[in-house]
Amino acid sequence: MRWMHTAGRGLLVVAVVLAGYAGFTDRTGAAAPRGRGPMTLVTAGDLTDYLGPLLDDWNRGHAGERVTLVELPDSADETRAQMISELRSGSDRFDVLNIDVAWTSEFAAAGFISPLNRDRFPLKSFLAPVVDTATFDDRLYAVPYVTNAGLLYYRKDILDREGQQPPRTWAELARQARTIAPEYGMDGYAGQFLPYEGLTVNATEAVHSAGGSILLDDGARVAVDSAAARAGLEFLAGGVREGWISPEARGYKEEESRRAFQDGRLLFLRNWPYVYSVANAPGSKVAGRFGAVPLPGPTGPGTSVLGGSNLAVSSHSRHPESAADLIAYLTSERVQRQVLTEGSLPPVRAALYEDPALIRAYPYLETLRQSVLAAEPRPKSPRYDQVSLAVQAVVQDVMALRQTPQEAVARLSRELGPISRKG
Structure with missing residues (x-):
């Protein structure tokens, strides 16, 4: 999940009643409050090893709720597969789930996670778009944790030498990638174009930037057969045809594309914020020589897809009250500051993006804030995994020039129709 840099993914909706859990005893044999006790937090690998110390702080103050x-x-x-396997079995092994934002709808519709009380969490203190990733069917099923x-x-060094500003539109990006990059022996532009979740993200960003959508109404309505969606896919196909997206870039995931940029082989790269710190680290060939701006669109700044992760309570948890308190702790402003400073991950608390000390330490925060505020979630669907696979297959054919954008959106509309209608 790379902490959802991917960029970060039927079933019956199950109403879960948090009250009414049977009482239990702690290890001393004393009766514990209903719904409270020790917990397990499950997540993808913690690549920066910052989460353990945060949980140690919690444990020091919560002896009965470690x-x-x-x-x-x-x-x-x-x-995702391992989480679902446990949850489908009815296991109470996991209490709090750190899930990709794209999985919230799927997990909620399946009854894997419990609805939460909105009043328990300071949602108005979060960047507004991130809250939408935690809802399904107009109910809160998770709390944003990382965006x-x-x-x-x-x-920047090359564009400065050429006397040019970074591109704000697709046309400017295409022109600079096509004309400037070859002069320096570089490829023009890359994103994450291997057929996996990253390709879904890149394609969705292109469609959204052109003003289109893939699904509407929490996955119930297909909207991809549109002029805007065709324009978004044409942006990607045009880059391949004209050569400013190289054949090699069609095999990139996050890290392959990051290394290409960091090794000085790319003029432009679409990627997540973690690249800023890594590419400025000692030993990087581009340290101090690059900048970051919002993604371009057809006539101005485009629309990013929201990545990140949400925290949810398993519907099988024996200790949901403790689990909700742990989520409140992990999304508090103090801990969210540590998420950024210790984990190098973008926090969800809006005030942190205006903190002068943090801005000095992380100069890209204002650009990131603008991008998050203009961003949109990936298509919401209880069957998001099927939606993503369909998008990947179609866009792969578009970028291999085996299918035109017009043919592709018609095909994708046909393939998504049965998925959206499944009960």
């Missing part, structure tokens, strides 16, 4: 961290594989697909939005990284 939390154990369970780390699953780094791969988003493997993490993400795609940024356009560019070689």
Whole structure:
């Protein structure tokens, strides 16, 4: 999941009543309050090792509600599969789930996670768009924990040498990638174009930037067969045809594309905010020589897809009250500051993006804030995994120039229709 840099993924909706849990005893044999006790937090691999100390702080103040961290594989697909396997079995092994924002609808519709009381969490203190990723069917099923939005990284030193500003539109990006990059022996532009979740993200950003949508109404209505969606896919197909998206870029995930940019082989890169710190680290060939701006669109700034993760309470948890308190702790302003400073992850608290000390330490925060505020969630659907696979297959054919954008949106509309109608 790379903490949802991918950029960060029927079933019957189950109403879960948090009250009424049978009482239990703690390890001393004393009766514990109903719904309270030790917990397990499950997540994809903690690549920056910051989460353990945060949980240690919690444990020092909550002797009867200690939390154990369970780390699953780094791969988003493997993490999702293992979580679902446990939840489908009815296991109460997990209490709090750190899930990709794209999984919230799927997990909620399946009854894997419990609805939450909105009044228990300071949602108005969060960046507004991130809250939408935690809802399904007009109910709150999770709480935003980490956010993400795609940024356009560019070689500032090269554009300065050419006397040009970073692109604000697709046309400017295409022109600079096509004409400037070859002069320096570089490829023009790359995103995450291998057929996996990253390709769904990149394609959705292109469609949204053109003013289109893939699904509406929490996955109940297909909207992809539109002029805007065709324009978004044409942006990607045009880059391949004209050569400013190289054949090699069609095999990139996050890290392959980051390394290409960091090694000086790319003029422009679409990727998540983590690249800023990594590419400025000692030993990087581009340290101090690049900048980041919002993604471009047809006539101005485009629309990123929201990445990140949400925290949810398993519907099988024996200790949902403790689980909700742990979520409140992890989304508090103090801990969210540590999420940024210790984990190098974008927080969800709006005030942190205006903190002068943090802005000095993380100069990209204002750009990231703009991108998050303009961002939109991936298509919401109880069957998001099927939606994403369909998008990947179609866009792969578009970028291989096997299918035109017009043919592709018609095909995708046909394939998504049965998925959206499943009961």
